[in-house]
Amino acid sequence: MPRSRATPKTPDPSPATATLLQRIEAARDELRPSEQQAADYVLQHPNEVIDLSFAELATRAGVSQPTIARFCNALGFSGLREFKLRLAKSLATGLPYIHHDVNAQDSSAEVGAKVFDRAIAALVTVRNHLDPSSLTRAVEALCTARRIEFYGVGNSGIVAMDAQHKFFRLGVPTAALSDTHVQAMSASLLEPGDVLVAISGSGRTRDVIRSVEIGREAGATAIGLTVPGSPLARACDISLNVDVPEDPDVYAPMTSRLAHLAVLDVLAVSVALARGPELVAQLRRSKAVLQEKRTPES
Template sequence: MLDRIKASLPSLAPAEQRVAQLVLSDPRRFAQLPVSELAARAEVSKPTVIRFCRSMGYDGLSDFKLKLVGTVSEGVPFIHRSVDVDDKTGDVLVKVIDNTVAAFLKYRNDASTHAVEKAADALLAAYRKGKRIEFFGVGNSGVVAQDAQHKFFRLGVHTVAHSDGHMQVMSASLLGPGDCVVVISNSGRTRDLMDATDIARKHGATTIVITASGSPLAAAGHIHLAADHPEGYDRYSPMVSRLLHLLIIDVLATTLALRIGGAKLQPLLSEMKNNLRSKRYT
């Protein structure tokens, strides 16, 4: 919830921004104060405080305070950063969605367009030269790698995904100049992925890494697509990280598809769709 407020700051009116800053400065205190004192501290009118709460998607100040208290309370580690033990199903629904939306908004505001363009250029060059584009990930990130392979092969790309460390090392050993490998990792500290990235680089392949800033993997790749979020990489059940990685893959796939051009892709995709009709019930 607090991350979403931070991400929404630039789009708020100046008066609502002051209310938002008041929330962020001391959320526990904000939840305890009456609307008159909140308005006085933010130097706004009482209706502005209510309007801010509704701008954030809540029914009003009472609803906003209720959710705010849940956000700043001690959460359940290894499950979700903002969920509390006594949360009702409706609270869980709101918190999980809010957490994801906040991460997406933060990524939208922080993402490096330059890095995405460099990655898209490398992928397009590999595609045009008929080179390989491979996706590496282990555990939860291995599922994202499989999803990436599924998206890219439909564009006519020679691609494969590996989630096994031995296969990654062997495959990286066969890559060469012009090939691309996209390495996905939440922590950026997985030894198998580091080894495979180093081997791919040594053989001249372009390495694109989707991982946390400041991690060893971030420094090991040619192109770093930062995937920073409030969820710790040591959580037992990663949620936001997986969705953020899938989002970045969608951005790359869409950017590549636009650069390839509809004139080339449209007939391919249309034929694929027609051929799949027999697989579905009418």
């Protein structure tokens, strides 16, 4: 007897809530093994699929043409033509986020495409979900800050250093701290009017959360760049949500790092603009000093 088949559990097909690639990934485990093979090929080569015929797609995916037809039907499409039209539209939205495993058989070009796709998708996702009101509150707090400190551990500690490099040029005393003991001690010395920015890809690093609590007890305003609803997000006065799932692929770089860097760029540029023309002259002087350290153009 043929095995019973459950209807694939797919997200809302509206482009506002999910791309077609996300739908395919969500439905994959409910598909037949041969259809899963077709799904895997589409997920790994979405841009190529748009230009392939029925026979070409079946050959490259290593399945039969009827399997391709069943795969399209399982996702709610009448056939391959409708599926490819929807795939092209989905890719055009700029939201290609999907998990692509890097493996030892990949060429350098394939590795590059997967890493870039993952990074671009993560940035677009964060851009589309960044809360404008929280962003405004964070910029206001940073604009009036007497002192700004950036806290992060491990990978996030490197991001904190980059943030300090951005903000010290704005004429505000800044520090980047990655040692958790130093973080706690420094947080205890903060005062009302100071701002601490805590960065964490998981939002569950105990020492960073505790430093935020200490800083707030001292009167400082805490801004978190972290996962929404996480312990760190709840501990901060203002939370800028950066919800980027980290891939289990051991080869892949951490995409949350790129998202955190981008959000910090947004904050730095916003603060610079808000501080007005007098800052422009200061930034120009700083840039002029750097010219002295460069060799002349040939």
